[in-house]
Amino acid sequence: MLSSDVPESVQRFIEYLQIKTVQPTPDYASCTLFLQRQAEEIGLEFSVTECIAGKPIVVLTLPGLSPSEPSIILNSHTDVVPVFPSLWTQDPFGAARVADGEGDYRIYARGAQDMKIVGMAYLEALRAFKQDGTRLQRTVHAVFVPDEEIGGHEGMELFVESEEFRKLNAGFALDEGMANPKDELRVFYGERAPCWIKFVARGNAGHGSQFIEDTAGERLHRVVGRMLAFRSEQLELLQRPLDDGGERTLGDVTSTNLTLLQAGVQHNVVPAEAMAGFDIRMTPAVDYLGFRRWLEQVAQEEGVELEFVQFWADNTMTPREGTFWAAFAGALQQLDIKYRNEIFPAATDSRYLRRAGVPALGVSPLCGLPILLHDHDEYVRESDYTHAVDFYKCVVKALANTV
Ligand SMILES: CSCC[C@H](NC(C)=O)C(=O)O
Ligand SMILES: [Zn+2]
């Protein structure tokens, strides 16, 4: 039990952080019960959809005065990534509130940044609207989805295809972004597309003491060399300024990493097969299908097989114009927040929303804070949480009143 000097909103955040929704065995049942209690306390409509049994999509709804207008979706994922407990100085699921010596507190927990702070700040903003009698024009749905951390295939990917999602009549969505150590909000209007591939080379086998010709290792080596040359080109591009003189960010280039290597059984046996896997993230400016054809050509020229483990072919971006964008940008101006528009370097559930025709912005209102998502000792400051609630009060009000 927390002492009464901890603000009630912070107590609720801590309670959410303590629920072990950690992959690969997230406790979604406890999480759903917690969210149901929040809905009852706040006075929000509550529903649960399971596209796959045991994978709940929880929706808490604040009906608007113009319910036929497309709604605002406040999306967050409930799952968090695993921890290496020995590398934490705090219990990753204790959500310890530790004075930082500067009049603030740090709240340590897995999911503090990614992205339970966002989910709870949405609810606190809706709670404030209910408490002070603020009525919004558009209906607002706070949507809590499972399994984002493992690709969202049994969560948002199926949900956007469901009748329950269609009934939400979504017009615009907010989703996760990333902290910025600088004092500038990162607004993600698109994201890079994952392209996960495996090259499998086959060649002559034999005794390790001989000059065996045309081996799997040699073929794979040539392919890896070409992929790493492409990697170097893109890394060099990252360091060149944009046409308007601005700095390029990771989202503006295509990154390539050699992430899997497999071959061999013992030292003196030349293996007949060797595999190299790459995690490639394609920037939306790239012609994805053209890039795919280039990969196929490399494989063919080097005489290896190519397998696409994952290839995201949609590069829909959220327009930075129109009423929703104007309302969002206006709210940031009102809050006196400096921001920069970026392409998210990795993949979030926003890609499913955008592909389904719902413009989404990825924003985690965490400025002046180290990026600790997926890292040890993940924390946020208590003031980040308070600011996040104020942020969503202003932004959600602006978005939901654009009619
Ligand atoms: C492609 S499914 C995996 C999703 C994961 N998302 C994040 C945010 O780390 C990633 O980009 O690797
Ligand atoms: Zn996340």
Ligand SMILES: [Zn+2]
């Ligand atoms: Zn994550």
